[in-house]
Amino acid sequence: MQTLNVELGDRRYPIHIGRGLLAQAALILPHLKRKQVAIVTNTTVAPLYLEKLAQPLRDAGVAVISIVLPDGEAYKNSATLNLIYDALLENRCERSTTLIALGGGVVGDLTGYAAATYLRGVPFVQVPTTLLSQVDSSVGGKTGINHPLGKNMIGAFYQPQLVLADIDTLHTLPERELAAGLAEVIKYGLIRDLPFFEWLEAHIDKLTALDTDAMRYAIYRSCENKAEVVAADERESGERALLNLGHTFGHAIENGMGYGVWLHGEAVAAGTMMAADLSRRMGWLSDAEVARMDAIFRAARLPLEPPGLGADRYLDLMGLDKKVLDGKIRLVLQQGIGRSVVSSDYDVAALRATLESPLHG
Ligand SMILES: NC(=O)c1ccc[n+]([C@@H]2O[C@H](COP(=O)([O-])OP(=O)(O)OC[C@H]3O[C@@H](n4cnc5c(N)ncnc54)[C@H](O)[C@@H]3O)[C@@H](O)[C@H]2O)c1
Numbered sequence: 001m002q003t004l005n006v007e008l009g010d011r012r013y014p015i016h017i018g019r020g021l022l023a024q025a026a027l028i029l030p031h032l033k034r035k036q037v038a039i040v041t042n043t044t045v046a047p048l049y050l051e052k053l054a055q056p057l058r059d060a061g062v063a064v065i066s067i068v069l070p071d072g073e074a075y076k077n078s079a080t081l082n083l084i085y086d087a088l089l090e091n092r093c094e095r096s097t098t099l100i101a102l103g104g105g106v107v108g109d110l111t112g113y114a115a116a117t118y119l120r121g122v123p124f125v126q127v128p129t130t131l132l133s134q135v136d137s138s139v140g141g142k143t144g145i146n147h148p149l150g151k152n153m154i155g156a157f158y159q160p161q162l163v164l165a166d167i168d169t170l171h172t173l174p175e176r177e178l179a180a181g182l183a184e185v186i187k188y189g190l191i192r193d194l195p196f197f198e199w200l201e202a203h204i205d206k207l208t209a210l211d212t213d214a215m216r217y218a219i220y221r222s223c224e225n226k227a228e229v230v231a232a233d234e235r236e237s238g239e240r241a242l243l244n245l246g247h248t249f250g251h252a253i254e255n256g257m258g259y260g261v262w263l264h265g266e267a268v269a270a271g272t273m274m275a276a277d278l279s280r281r282m283g284w285l286s287d288a289e290v291a292r293m294d295a296i297f298r299a300a301r302l303p304l305e306p307p308g309l310g311a312d313r314y315l316d317l318m319g320l321d322k323k324v325l326d327g328k329i330r331l332v333l334q335q336g337i338g339r340s341v342v343s344s345d346y347d348v349a350a351l352r353a354t355l356e357s358p359l360h361g
Pocket residue numbers: 042044045048071072073076103104105106107109129130131132133136137138139140141142143152169170171172173174177180181264265
């Protein structure tokens with residue numbers, strides 16, 4: 001097992017990465033206020049992993065209730081959040097009850113937000129079971145739900161007590177979901193870690209083949225990058241916005257196509273190539289660099305051709321992005337591989353051209 005920490009003073013917490021961690025109740029016990037937990041999961045993950053996590057906790061004397069949600073991005077909303085509150089209240093859960101999110105980013109974001117708000121705040125633990133959630137969503141404390149008008153529009157910054165990433169769970173993950181996770185892994189290389197991007201270029205085939213050592217390293221290095229950024233800028237007043245590379249375009253795709261049609265990681269990959277296209281039009285990125293980005297996403301088996309929503313619809317959807325400042329859309333753009341910047345200093349005509357015809361202009 002490897003461990004790294006998110007350094008947030010007295011809210012510092014560990015990320016454990018390794019094999020067979022689900023069954024290691026001893027890793028969770030020190031983080032409980034009292035021996036009562038509510039495991040929140042979904043209908044897909046429950047039959048695979050709920051008992052693997054729950055039974056060792058029961059054996060250690062912990063009272064366990066489970067809350068099984070419907071599965072899918074389309075359920076990351078206030079109605080599903082209410083199902084969590086209902087179950088917590090029906091079971092008379094107290095402020096000392098710890099919520100445990102067992103699943104992908106949807107379960108993690110919902111559970112984290114329930115933890116931030118139930119009784120005005122109860123502790124929670126992240127047990128991510130998708131690649132995307134192990135490298136990104138379980139770390140850093142962004143929690144929340146979607147609104148029909150925009151992605152993740154309602155939420156809170158609320159940090160977990162612990163992240164437990166058991167890489168064995170990735171063996172049951174559908175290939176499409178694995179690829180979606182790789183989009184966020186590649187993101188770290190693009191925004192701030194050129195050596196990692198070069199390592200990914202050399203090892204992408206091992207990652208798609210789920211090679212254990214390569215996967216362990218990619219998860220560790222991704223979490224290391226995310227933990228550093230979050231420790232430096234927990235509430236996104238500066239550097240943290242770089243983690244949004246591809247997301248202003250990507251969230252527009254997810255919402256514009258209907259939540260769940262494009263996976264989050266797929267939309268981020270296509271959105272990142274739209275950001276690359278605009279960066280190239282601005283003269284900030286060379287054709288060769290765009291080609292390198294295109295190649296690694298394709299090798300990761302990600303779709304890169306964004307849906308033709310039309311520039312007006314894209315701009316309408318992107319106008320609800322959380323980075324909008326004084327009515328102006330701010331974008332994460334590339335000034336080379338390994339160097340992203342947040343900018344509102346782009347040419348609007350170039351942005352429209354990207355939205356109408358990315359990768360072809
Ligand atoms: N909070 C953050 O910082 C942050 C970061 C990135 C993404 N997100 C959010 O995370 C969500 C995407 O997360 P995701 O990609 O994990 O999607 P997801 O949570 O929808 O999980 C993907 C699918 O895999 C299934 N699944 C989970 N674990 C499995 C396993 N081990 N084996 C088989 N199936 C499994 C799920 O039930 C689901 O059907 C989006 O809502 C996105 O906005 C949040």
